[in-house]
Amino acid sequence: MLYCPHCGTSNREGSRFCNNCGEPLPPSSGQKCSRCGHLNPPGVFSCVRCKASLLAPSIDEGLRPEEPSEEPEWLQGLEEAPWEPEEVLEGVEEEPEWLRELGAPADEVRVVAEEEVPGEEETAPWLEALEGLVEEIPLEPREKEGLLVEITGALRVEPIFAIPHRLGEVASPPLAGADQAARFEGVVGQPLAPVATEERARAPMTKVISWLFYLILAAAVVVGILLAGENINLPLTQATADFYETIESLQEGSVALLSHDYDPGTAAEITPQVSAILDHLMRRGAKIVNLSLTPEGQALADRALESVVSDHDGYIQDYINLGYVAGNEVGARFIAEGLGPRLSPYPLGAAVRGLEDVDLIIVLAGSQELLRRWVEQVQAPYKVAMVAGVSAQVDPAARPYYRSGQLEGLLSGLVGAAEYERLNQHPGVALSRMLPQAAAHLVIALFILLGNFAYLVERLGGRG
Amino acid sequence: MKRVLPAAIAMAAGFLVLVDFFFDNFYLNALGVTLINWVVIIAAFALILGFLNVLSFHLRKIIQRQEGWLYSIALLMVAGTVLFGGLTSVQGYRAPLVRTVFDYVQTPLQASIFSLLAFYIASAGYRALRVRNFESFLLVVACLVVLVGQAPLARYVWEQLPALKDWVLGVPSTAGARGILIGVALGSLATGVRVLVGFDRPYSE
Numbered sequence: 001m002l003y004c005p006h007c008g009t010s011n012r013e014g015s016r017f018c019n020n021c022g023e024p025l026p027p028s029s030g031q032k033c034s035r036c037g038h039l040n041p042p043g044v045f046s047c048v049r050c051k052a053s054l055l056a057p058s059i060d061e062g063l064r065p066e067e068p069s070e071e072p073e074w075l076q077g078l079e080e081a082p083w084e085p086e087e088v089l090e091g092v093e094e095e096p097e098w099l100r101e102l103g104a105p106a107d108e109v110r111v112v113a114e115e116e117v118p119g120e121e122e123t124a125p126w127l128e129a130l131e132g133l134v135e136e137i138p139l140e141p142r143e144k145e146g147l148l149v150e151i152t153g154a155l156r157v158e159p160i161f162a163i164p165h166r167l168g169e170v171a172s173p174p175l176a177g178a179d180q181a182a183r184f185e186g187v188v189g190q191p192l193a194p195v196a197t198e199e200r201a202r203a204p205m206t207k208v209i210s211w212l213f214y215l216i217l218a219a220a221v222v223v224g225i226l227l228a229g230e231n232i233n234l235p236l237t238q239a240t241a242d243f244y245e246t247i248e249s250l251q252e253g254s255v256a257l258l259s260h261d262y263d264p265g266t267a268a269e270i271t272p273q274v275s276a277i278l279d280h281l282m283r284r285g286a287k288i289v290n291l292s293l294t295p296e297g298q299a300l301a302d303r304a305l306e307s308v309v310s311d312h313d314g315y316i317q318d319y320i321n322l323g324y325v326a327g328n329e330v331g332a333r334f335i336a337e338g339l340g341p342r343l344s345p346y347p348l349g350a351a352v353r354g355l356e357d358v359d360l361i362i363v364l365a366g367s368q369e370l371l372r373r374w375v376e377q378v379q380a381p382y383k384v385a386m387v388a389g390v391s392a393q394v395d396p397a398a399r400p401y402y403r404s405g406q407l408e409g410l411l412s413g414l415v416g417a418a419e420y421e422r423l424n425q426h427p428g429v430a431l432s433r434m435l436p437q438a439a440a441h442l443v444i445a446l447f448i449l450l451g452n453f454a455y456l457v458e459r460l461g462g463r464g
Numbered sequence: 465m466k467r468v469l470p471a472a473i474a475m476a477a478g479f480l481v482l483v484d485f486f487f488d489n490f491y492l493n494a495l496g497v498t499l500i501n502w503v504v505i506i507a508a509f510a511l512i513l514g515f516l517n518v519l520s521f522h523l524r525k526i527i528q529r530q531e532g533w534l535y536s537i538a539l540l541m542v543a544g545t546v547l548f549g550g551l552t553s554v555q556g557y558r559a560p561l562v563r564t565v566f567d568y569v570q571t572p573l574q575a576s577i578f579s580l581l582a583f584y585i586a587s588a589g590y591r592a593l594r595v596r597n598f599e600s601f602l603l604v605v606a607c608l609v610v611l612v613g614q615a616p617l618a619r620y621v622w623e624q625l626p627a628l629k630d631w632v633l634g635v636p637s638t639a640g641a642r643g644i645l646i647g648v649a650l651g652s653l654a655t656g657v658r659v660l661v662g663f664d665r666p667y668s669e
Contacts, residue, residue, distance in 0.1 A: 214586070327504040331504060337500060399633060400638050442617070444586045456595075
């Protein structure tokens with residue numbers, strides 16, 4: 001492994017650049033294990049792969065490194081050359097004005113500074129007061145062997161506790177503190193302390209409760225599907241009514257641009273919306289330009305168009321699917337600036353020369369970022385009429401745009417699709433799914449109430 | 465030069481598009497549109513690079529028998545199938561092979577994963593949404609109002625419940641969302657200025 005000096009990421013052996021930050025990596029370095037040949041990162045004392053000791057044999061054998069054989073050439077040269085003071089630059093000898101003002105010649109100042117030896121001066125009264133209070137520091141023992149022979153105060157060799165070795169692999173003599181290290185290793189090697197018994201006892205119970213909830217929820221949905229009908233009396237929200245009115249106000253031959261910005265995950269909510277909207281647009285005789293800012297959206301748009309067009313035999317097929325447009329935010333802007341050229345090869349291009357010919361943009365967004373792209377990049381700068389159909393989770397983020405008038409209408413989730421189907425007087429899949437959804441909502445609400453009731457009982461029991 | 469040139473190009477391109485946004489000039493507009501077209505083309509090529517990266521990553525995983533290498537084989541097989549189907553047909557993503565994988569593999573899998581959320585929410589609703597203090601009380605009440613109010617049978621629980629749900633979504637929730645949006649906009653503005661003046665260089669990282 002090669003470790004990046006910039007971010008610390010481990011990279012494959014032989015890599016030239018870091019996989020994470022792209023910084024160039026230093027050439028392979030580290031210590032090669034004598035046993036398995038693995039190249040270890042610098043600074044480790046045992047092989048990362050086979051745990052063998054990486055300490056050099058000389059250190060293992062009594063911690064005694066070899067003495068240098070002879071002096072290097074550069075050092076010999078240094079000893080022979082006598083020290084000479086550097087040449088004094090011209091002009092520097094002159095005494096500067098600021099020094100002259102002090103009243104003492106520069107040479108005298110230098111001499112005085114050299115003669116001032118600590119200890120020969122009078123001892124300060126505060127220092128005298130300290131005498132006797134400070135214990136005399138005992139002299140460190142002199143080193144008897146190794147490179148530091150006869151030197152005092154050297155740090156002693158200590159055993160390494162951070163990276164425990166297998167004692168068998170560490171060479172003799174036995175290190176001081178080895179028994180502590182062994183004890184430490186024993187403590188670290190012990191199995192983890194058992195989790196609180198109470199928590200363990202509760203774990204199976206929690207699992208049972210979870211499964212019970214899942215079963216109840218599934219049963220509620222199944223019963224809802226079995227009892228589902230299309231005659232549910234839905235209260236109509238203003239946002240859905242505004243959406244419907246916006247499309248209803250389109251004249252025959254108007255151009256609507258639909259952006260299918262969702263994926264199969266949110267398609268269960270948005271596809272019924274798309275079907276209802278396409279159904280309405282085709283009844284109004286609008287020309288429909290479809291595209292997508294998500295790769296999956298282009299295929300989902302195809303499916304929706306195929307299913308709706310088959311129900312509208314009289315509809316002149318004035319629609320097109322331009323497919324996926326890459327570039328995220330820029331993709332939306334790209335369509336706004338270059339819609340005409342994109343459509344020019346097709347028959348619809350004769351009617352749509354640019355965004356100015358588009359009467360309404362309909363954004364079908366599975367996430368708030370996808371909706372924001374259209375509002376920020378197209379609606380705000382080009383002031384085109386825009387409505388949106390979103391999944392229920394995007395509703396809170398979309399509502400500010402609706403309240404500010406940037407979105408003229410808003411469809412939210414499966415409920416929005418069902419409301420639209422009712423307004424269209426063309427019941428579809430959304431209305432038939434209302435009962436299962438309502439059942440699931442009510443069951444989850446009951447779970448929340450139940451959880452709070454249990455919590456209240458627990459708290460009251462704790463007080464009692 | 466390696467650092468200055470990319471920064472200079474990025475700053476110049478950014479300023480040009482920004483100026484094009486504020487001024488209505490034919491030449492500026494043409495330049496801005498050209499740059500935007502380039503971004504879309506480069507983004508499309510970036511997708512190819514991304515695909516190659518995924519390919520090399522999973523190939524390495526398989527060769528080194530890393531954890532989960534069998535899933536990598538499945539991924540490469542499906543990717544290869546879709547690529548082959550798309551490239552060998554003039555219909556592109558509408559080719560029967562690509563369509564089959566999308567309709568019978570991707571769509572059901574993604575929909576299943578998303579639908580599991582309902583079960584997690586049910587379990588989490590029981591465990592986490594507890595009234596511990598006044599703030600959590602407000603949270604639980606708002607949650608129940610929207611959850612039940614969204615259901616078509618809400619009016620049978622309480623006649624005013626749908627209206628109350630609309631108020632919760634339209635007033636307090638929108639106020640919070642608006643605050644977040646303004647914060648995001650200010651953050652984007654600050655980030656944009658930092659990139660334009662060269663303090664941040666995401667393009668050279």
